[in-house]
Amino acid sequence: MTLPDIVGADPKVARSSAYRNLDVLLRCGAIRRINSGGDYTHFELAEPLLGHHHHLICISCGSVEDVHLDSDIEHLVDKSLNEIASRTGFTPTHHSLDLHGLCSHC
Ligand SMILES: [Zn+2]
Ligand SMILES: [Zn+2]
Secondary structure (H helix, E strand, O other): OEHHHHHHHOOOOOHHHHHHHHHHHHHOOOEEEEOOOOOOOEEEEOHHHHOOOEEEEEOOOOOEEEEOOOHHHHHHHHHHHHHHHHHOOOOOOOOOOEEEEOOOOO
């Protein structure tokens, strides 16, 4: 959801109160911010709640679509990233991969 989606979902909730609650949810790790790179900041439930997935992010209209990779592909991506990490002495905890481009409407 975008910020206007969230704020507009219930007109009775003050905008400042919605922002404050979003900040609390972000800081406690229940939701995360998706860096869509445009004017549209998206928020979604954190991965432990929603499951691991990736995003297709439209650079024109700012839409964000969730996509799941086949488990074989997901495993290969993870393996490749872990190999790169171990070569540099980096200790990975998780990955996030988003594909940026143009959606079917744009
Ligand atoms: Zn688009
Ligand atoms: Zn993944």
